[in-house]
Amino acid sequence: MKKSTDIAVRFGLRVKTLRLQAGLSQETFADKCGLDRTYISGIERGVRNPTLEVIAVIANGLGIPLKALFDF
Numbered sequence: 001m002k003k004s005t006d007i008a009v010r011f012g013l014r015v016k017t018l019r020l021q022a023g024l025s026q027e028t029f030a031d032k033c034g035l036d037r038t039y040i041s042g043i044e045r046g047v048r049n050p051t052l053e054v055i056a057v058i059a060n061g062l063g064i065p066l067k068a069l070f071d072f
Contacts, residue, residue: 009046010072016044018062018069033061 019029019040026044030037035057042048043058050058059066 005046008049011069012044012046012048014069014072015040015058015062018064019044022062029061033057 019026022029024032026040027037030040033040035054039048043050043054055069056066059069062069
């Protein structure tokens with residue numbers, strides 16, 4: 001299960017990096033996505049495992065193509 005955790009952490013760091021590049025706070029970004037700030041925080045820390053639907057919402061909230069979230 002270690003690999004799964006590594007992927008969650010890498011994905012979370014990618015979301016955080018893109019959010020910060022967009023100049024969005026966690027709260028503003030969460031509101032834009034219609035998600036709870038603590039849920040975004042959990043994703044960014046790699047402790048939450050978002051569904052494909054939530055991943056699409058995140059990409060939309062960042063204004064980027066879905067595949068850009070996975071350009072590690």
